[in-house]
Amino acid sequence: MALRRKRREPVGIVVHDHGHGPEPCFRDDYAEKAGHDRSRGRGHGWGRGWTQWPVRALLGALTLSVVVVSGAAGIERYLSLKYMTPQAPLAHANITMSDQISWARRGQGLPDHAPPVVLTFHDVNRHSKSPYVLTPQAFDAQLTALEQAGYRTLSAKQFTNYMNGGPVPRRSVLITFDDGTDGLWKYADRILAKHKMHGTISLITGSMDKHRPYYLTWREIERMHRSGRWDFQSHTRAMHGMKQVDATGNTGAPLVNRLWLKDEGRRENPTEYRTRVVHDLAGSVKDITGHGMPAPSMFAIPFSDGPGQQDADSTDSQARHLLKELFPIVMTDHSSVPLTASRRSAAEGLVQRVEVVARTTPAQMLDRIGQNVQVSPDVRRPLSERENWGGRQTRTSFEVFLGKAPSSPLTPRYAKADYRPNSSVDWTDYRATALIGSLGNGTNQAALGVRTNSKEPMTVVLTRGRATLLADGYKVASQPLDPKSDHAVTVEVRRDTTTAHIDGRVKLSYASDKPSEQLSGGITIRSGINKDGNQWPVFRSLDISPLKGAESHG
Known part of the structure; x- marks a missing residue:
């Protein structure tokens, strides 16, 4: 079969589009006609001439937006995988009818309106051997017992309103957690939602996003805050650990002790102690407000039921004076005077909480709440x-x-x-x-x-x-x-x-x-x-x- 030769245009001819489709053009005239085309804005095909830059800009913007959106989605997915723990399936406690009847009876005879009782929980987790940590099922049982006994939960704002002289609320409790552990997002959040209850967490703000997966992340905290179920208060920025307080190596709680300055071979002087503590406390407030949440009005004393911290609730201690400068209400699990939430404790600015640990049964919790409900002198x-x-x-x-x-x-x-x-x-x-x-x-x-x-x-x-x-x-x-x-x-x-x-x-x-x-x-x-x-x-x-x-x- 004979090969078909490619047709060649004469050397002096070029094919050019002057706006009416391709047409032959003498090479000698091309430069002049092309110049006329440019001066008239006539394009050399689609997207040329006066339309070329807007079109190209639009195409570039579309391309960039696709890249940005894709990149942002990828970054968001990465951050979510890194800083958002998947929540566990909702846990349900095995509760009998006799349990519910017993819990309801424990609420009988108590006043319908009384100052709230503050509860301390520590963590909720499925696989913990700590005596302070409740299983999800145990936490569900405790909240069910509160419902059966006629208690409702308060937000931090509602509680603070009462402590500031507001009306006495209906029979209620303030549920608090210390530290800010990840189990509160993974397990407790859905249980709280199930019971339509509210929780308040005192954060060690310097530990958030760190020591994963033990502590919460700020992304989880922000999500919890937006749900309306949680409030966040202060538990210091970085004073939740025992530190050296003398040359012999003895340790103590940094909130109430002047620390040992090893490089200088001496203890902090009072001015250095005050500067350090105020810087930490103010930093914890800044950490919380910096993530879009209200400034905390409450502070939970670290180690409030442990060694080295017993004098943090003393009205004469320097720590109490420093705390009162930033927080209207200070919470403790240990106090020489048992000031549960009341008008008297509001004047003192100190509230003792009722602690709930792993071995505390729902009935025991209700009995302890009943012992702390303010009653009339009649x-x-x-x-x-x-x-x-x-x-x-x-x-x-x-x-x-x-x-x-x-x-x-x-x-x-x-x-x-x-x-x-x-x-x-x-x-x-x-x-x-x-x-x-x-x-x-x-x-x-x-x-x-x-x-x-x-x-x-x-x-x-x-x-x-x-x-x-x-x-x-x-x-x-x-x-x-x-x-x-x-x-x-x-x-x-x-x-x-x-x-x-x-x-x-x-x-x-x-x-x-x-x-x-x-x-x-x-x-x-x-x-x-x-x-x-x-x-x-x-x-x-x-x-x-x-x-x-x-x-x-x-």
Whole structure:
């Protein structure tokens, strides 16, 4: 087959498009016609001439946008894989009907409106041997128990509103977690959502995005915040670890200790200590607000139930003064004075929480909450409520107050008990009436105390022939009594005045100069003998009632 030769145009001819399709053009005329084409804006094919730059710009922009979108999607996927732990399937506890009935009964008899109780959980995780970590099923059971007992949960804003003087909420708890562990996103978040409840996490902000997968990431925190189920508070930026405090190598909590400066062979001076602590605390606030969340109003003390930190709740400690500069409310699991959430604790700026750990059953949790719910000073026959008497009773049972003296020679000569010490923090404007008997000839004594755990507790001490009024342990009044074995005592507690009437004739009174918000508190009974074998005094009766015209609790 003959090959077809390619047609060649004459040497002086070129094929050119002047805007009307390809046409032959003498080479000598090409330059001139092409120049005319350019001057008229006529393109050399599609996308040339006056349209070429807009078209090219559009094509470039489209190409760039595809690249950017693809790249951004790729980056987002990478960051999500790195900084977002997949959430585990929702866990369900195995709860029986008898469990639900038992939990509901534990809520009966408690006030419908009362200051909230603050709970401390630590972590939720499936595979942990820590005594502080709950399994997802255990956490689900605890929240179910709260629902059955009639509790709701508060947000940090709602809780702070009450502490700032707002109205007393319905029966409620504030659920808090310390540290900011990843199990709260992986397991607890969906369980919280299931129960339509709210949680508050105090973050060690310097540990977020680090030590994966133990701690949360800021991406997870931001997602949790946007859900509306979580609030975030401060647990320091980097003071959650024991540090060297002296030359011998002893360690302590950096919040309350001046640290050892190894390179300089000395401890921090007070100014250096203050600068370090303030820098850390302010940094934790900046970390939280820098990720689009409100500035924290609460601070959870690190190691608040452990060694090296017991004085962090002391009103005289420098740490407390520094904390109060940044945080209106300080949370602790250990306190020398059990100030659960109340008007009194709001004035102090310190709240003691109820801790829930792995071994805590839902029933035990509810019982402990009930012991911390603020109740009104209106109690008939509290001596019959032996489960509600706490405080120090060294090697004695409550029976010693009821005339059943211990027989062991090792029994001490003094006994003391507080009535609902955590639930009577706000008591004021009330009356306590007691009949005390079996008082001997000066060899035994009994006492009725009021304003328990306040800044100035008051005590009426009775012997067979004398009544003495003590203010914070110091005698402020004393009068003789008719010498007899039984005496009736009535103590009236008003905002700043304490008045005792004995047998309707003897009156002892004292007016405090301390702020009234520091003087509220409940009831204490005491008994003592001077030598072994003596008759112990007997509390034959005790009643507590609000004074006429007193405001209701809350």
